[in-house]
Amino acid sequence: xxxxxxxxxxxxxxxxxxxxxxxxxxxxxxxxxxxxxxxxxxxxxxxxxxxxxxxxxxxxxxxxxxxxxxxxxxxxxxxxxxxxxxxxxxxxxxxxxxxxxxxxxxxxxxxxxxxxxxxxxxxxxxxxxxxxxxxxxxxxxxx
Numbered sequence: 001x002x003x004x005x006x007x008x009x010x011x012x013x014x015x016x017x018x019x020x021x022x023x024x025x026x027x028x029x030x031x032x033x034x035x036x037x038x039x040x041x042x043x044x045x046x047x048x049x050x051x052x053x054x055x056x057x058x059x060x061x062x063x064x065x066x067x068x069x070x071x072x073x074x075x076x077x078x079x080x081x082x083x084x085x086x087x088x089x090x091x092x093x094x095x096x097x098x099x100x101x102x103x104x105x106x107x108x109x110x111x112x113x114x115x116x117x118x119x120x121x122x123x124x125x126x127x128x129x130x131x132x133x134x135x136x137x138x139x140x141x142x143x
Contacts, residue, residue: 003070007080010066014081015088021055022119029115052119056127060134074131082124089120 001009025048032044059081066072093113 010080018085089117
């Protein structure tokens with residue numbers, strides 16, 4: 001595969017992966033909210049944090065593959081992977097204004113936008129932190 005096609009595929013795959021992670025995290029949020037008793041919200045947040053962390057784990061293998069096959073450094077890789085979803089989430093939050101008196105609770109569109117923005121940012125920052133940590137560890141410990 002040629003390098004430009006691989007980069008376009010990386011942008012599309014990153015957008016799809018983060019969108020799927022966001023939708024699945026919202027599903028987990030609703031399910032754990034129904035299962036847990038009142039006063040145990042910290043368990044729900046721990047489960048969601050763990051899922052968001054684990055969903056970004058395979059990225060480290062893709063960073064090494066793109067570096068080896070296409071000579072793409074980690075900064076360019078992370079920009080291609082995370083820039084489009086972050087820009088889309090921030091743009092949606094800025095542009096979208098919910099109509100008054102819509103659905104109550106967690107199904108309210110304003111909550112969904114904030115939740116999606118938080119999950120996308122958490123996923124992206126987790127991927128960036130893990131990748132930077134791996135690179136620094138390799139340089140410091142000469143792995």
